[in-house]
Amino acid sequence: MNRRDFIHTSCLTCAASVGLLSFLQSCTTNKYVSNFKVDQKKLSVKRAEFTVVKKGKTIQQKFILLKPENSPFPIALYQLPNDQFKALYLECSHQGCELNPYETALVCPCHGAEFNTKGEVTQGPAEASLKTFVTSSDAExxxxxxx
Known part of the structure; x- marks a missing residue:
């Protein structure tokens, strides 16, 4: 294979991958929750908000999104294993763009920085972790x- 064929094949593969990934990504929807309470600097949301019924099937969401009043960015609340939760402020630590949350990562659309669901940088250019909030939970x- 010569250089021209290699570049042509590589470009076609990349284009096909991007198209396929954008199609798969569009199949999921992010759930914004508006039914939450704020009392003395503490936000509370029902655990049931992680459960969605679609076409008769019950689906357990990996995360939900909350947009407190007067907050420029939403908060992603991830449900982690062992009944743990992680709340992440969706402002990129690199240059302040709003992050796109996914089930396993958060991605900055401005410069491509990536973070895991604990808010830690997995790919630059960001160097600092995301702002997180202390969480706790009870049965409800x-x-x-x-x-």
């Missing part, structure tokens, strides 16, 4: 300490 609710 998950609590996010805002300050």
């Amino acid at each position: 609710n998950v609590y996010i300490q805002l300050a």
Whole structure:
């Protein structure tokens, strides 16, 4: 294979991959929750908000999105293994763009920085982890300490 054929094949493969990934990505929807309470710098959301019924099937969401009043960015609340939760502020630590949350990562559309569901940088250019909030839970609710 000569250089020209290699470049042509590589470009076609990349283009096909991007098209396929964007199609798969569009099959999922992010769930914004508006039914939450804020009381003395603590936000509470029902655990049931992680459960969605679609076409008669019950689906357990990996995360939900919350947009507190007067907050420029939403908060992604991830449900982790062992009944743990992680609340991440969706502002990129690189240059302040709003992150796109996915089940296993958060991606900055501005410069491509990536973070895991614990808010840690997995790919630059960002160097600092995301802002996180202390969480706690009981049988019915998950609590996010805002300050």
